[in-house]
Amino acid sequence: MEARIARSTVVAPLAGGDHGRVATDSREPAVEVVGLTKRYGAVWALAGLDLSVERGECVALLGPNGAGKTTTVEILEGYRTPTAGSVSVLGKDPGRAGEAWRARIGIVLQDATDQGLLTVGEVVRHFAAYYPSPRDPEEVIAAVGLVEKRSTRVVGLSGGQRRRLDVALGLVGRPELLFLDEPTTGFDPEARRQFWELIAALRKDGTTILLTTHYLDEAEHLADRVAMVVAGRVAATGTPASLRSGPTVVSWRDAGGALRREETATPTQFVTALAAHFGGEVPELAVQPRTLEDAYLRLLSAEGALA
Amino acid sequence: MSSVALAPTPHGTPAVPSWRRALGIGWLRVGVELKELVRSPMALMFTVLFPLILFVIFGSVFTGYVAPGVTFSQYFAAGMIASGAFYAGFQNLAIAVPLERDNRTLKRLRGTPMPPAAYFIGKTGSVIAVYVVQVALLIGLGSLFGDLHPPAAAGQWLTFAWVSLLGLAATSLCGLAASGLIRRSEGAAAIVSPVVVVLQFISGVFFQYNHLPTWMHDIASVFPLRWLALGMRSVFLPARFAAFEPGGGGWQHGLTAVVLAVWAVVGFVVAARRFRWFNEPRGQAFSPRRRRGTMSP
Numbered sequence: 001m002e003a004r005i006a007r008s009t010v011v012a013p014l015a016g017g018d019h020g021r022v023a024t025d026s027r028e029p030a031v032e033v034v035g036l037t038k039r040y041g042a043v044w045a046l047a048g049l050d051l052s053v054e055r056g057e058c059v060a061l062l063g064p065n066g067a068g069k070t071t072t073v074e075i076l077e078g079y080r081t082p083t084a085g086s087v088s089v090l091g092k093d094p095g096r097a098g099e100a101w102r103a104r105i106g107i108v109l110q111d112a113t114d115q116g117l118l119t120v121g122e123v124v125r126h127f128a129a130y131y132p133s134p135r136d137p138e139e140v141i142a143a144v145g146l147v148e149k150r151s152t153r154v155v156g157l158s159g160g161q162r163r164r165l166d167v168a169l170g171l172v173g174r175p176e177l178l179f180l181d182e183p184t185t186g187f188d189p190e191a192r193r194q195f196w197e198l199i200a201a202l203r204k205d206g207t208t209i210l211l212t213t214h215y216l217d218e219a220e221h222l223a224d225r226v227a228m229v230v231a232g233r234v235a236a237t238g239t240p241a242s243l244r245s246g247p248t249v250v251s252w253r254d255a256g257g258a259l260r261r262e263e264t265a266t267p268t269q270f271v272t273a274l275a276a277h278f279g280g281e282v283p284e285l286a287v288q289p290r291t292l293e294d295a296y297l298r299l300l301s302a303e304g305a306l307a
Numbered sequence: 308m309s310s311v312a313l314a315p316t317p318h319g320t321p322a323v324p325s326w327r328r329a330l331g332i333g334w335l336r337v338g339v340e341l342k343e344l345v346r347s348p349m350a351l352m353f354t355v356l357f358p359l360i361l362f363v364i365f366g367s368v369f370t371g372y373v374a375p376g377v378t379f380s381q382y383f384a385a386g387m388i389a390s391g392a393f394y395a396g397f398q399n400l401a402i403a404v405p406l407e408r409d410n411r412t413l414k415r416l417r418g419t420p421m422p423p424a425a426y427f428i429g430k431t432g433s434v435i436a437v438y439v440v441q442v443a444l445l446i447g448l449g450s451l452f453g454d455l456h457p458p459a460a461a462g463q464w465l466t467f468a469w470v471s472l473l474g475l476a477a478t479s480l481c482g483l484a485a486s487g488l489i490r491r492s493e494g495a496a497a498i499v500s501p502v503v504v505v506l507q508f509i510s511g512v513f514f515q516y517n518h519l520p521t522w523m524h525d526i527a528s529v530f531p532l533r534w535l536a537l538g539m540r541s542v543f544l545p546a547r548f549a550a551f552e553p554g555g556g557g558w559q560h561g562l563t564a565v566v567l568a569v570w571a572v573v574g575f576v577v578a579a580r581r582f583r584w585f586n587e588p589r590g591q592a593f594s595p596r597r598r599r600g601t602m603s604p
Contacts, residue, residue, distance in 0.1 A: 040587075077418060078418070079414070079417070079418070079585060099325075099420040099421075099422060100420070102418065102419055102420040103420040105418075107415075107418040107419075109411055109414065109415055109418075111411065112410065112411035112412075112414070112415060113410045113411065114407065114410045114411045114412035114415055115412065116410075117342070117343045117346040117347055118339065118342060118343065122339075122342070126335060126339055127419065129332065129335055130332060130419045130420050130421045131419070131420060132420075153346075169415070173419065173420070
């Protein structure tokens, strides 16, 4: 197992983010959003979203499709203007911020098919030239595991490789704050694990990261904090552990042969009572801590977002 | 994770003035644009080869004289050189820019510190490159197999330069304006190509202008191609042909400059108002306010 992991780790280390030298107030949050709303025609995509991301923190926006994750990120990136609410990203209003502000953020787009006729190397080198202190393009290409594809035209990349190029273009400007909109969609499990390693390395360098995902394991693995977005609001926020914490899940098969599942704050008492009920062994008994998925699904059904 | 020592360049304080940054990055954009053009068989076919094929076919079918000492091939070559500005500016941009909006090129660029002017500098480079290559090939083919004579006098080259520049400005800015009005890239060619072909028919490119009905003159005179074609005839045809131009004859350089400049201004105003770096999300497409004034293929 260990050997397999070691061999598969083609991700090269990335030089430091060097954000210590940045003459900005690192005590103020990287992202501060209060009462954000966004309306498209008659549809409210965001209905009063609050969010705060500290410097150096990795926060995951978790939620079903259409919950408002992408709209939120696009407002923070400066692409869209909110209908109401206050937004501050690295101390600026993204809607009015200029080139100097854009040099400090990195954006990984969700559904791009651009730059197809250029090679991976050409694209990364070209975009590096836009930034005042970019990362070494070769280093970034290595970091996303595309060294062998350096001279391949972008149209010739697989879906997963294309996404890794998107990540490379988000990183090349040495951003203080990196936006990742569903970064691992279309990745195979191996590419996903490599991507997680890359994000872990960036976090170590102090890069602030805001990502959206609908993979629970991804949020749990990467994020310091998870904000669950449901129907244009943050329905719950906290560390993955705190969101998970709560009742224990006890499951068993009842006399009728159906699989039963109960959440309880007093599992010992519950199991004792269950044992008494069965007069001994409980069929297929399992006692487990609540998973993030349990918490997530409960939240969705409570908000009526689950059909 | 070893930190590499880097020069302490603080973020967000570009050491060079913004116009020089825009020019520098714009120059890099020109390189990218040309690379993409050269590597795209479709773009090369549409913008460079297609006018040449038209020239060869029409030039072979229609022979004879349009006036004493002026062959149809000469007349047609001048019209195709004028059309070159339309292909390089209007057609090129009105098709390429919506494509770049749909595939997220523009959205990506907007999310970087690239000065917006740099993108337009890059496009200018691509437009000029396409035009120069087209005109060079047309003049080459025209002189080899037709009766086209590259102008001998410096004054004619000067006319060629200003007509070309004003023409490219007008057609490019109208192309950018059209790119803002076209919603989806798949339909762009279906809207743009007929516009160019119809203008070529009524503006004296495919047919001799002084043989067209007056009402057609009235329509064509509103649009820039008729004036571009007239300007190019004043460069590539003998001076005595001016007498055959309608409306009492003459090359009407002053009016040509005015019409082209007006179209450049109109194109600029519309482009400035309608140019988009990305499309609104789907929800907004259904709101009536957004829909108005948008061409849907």
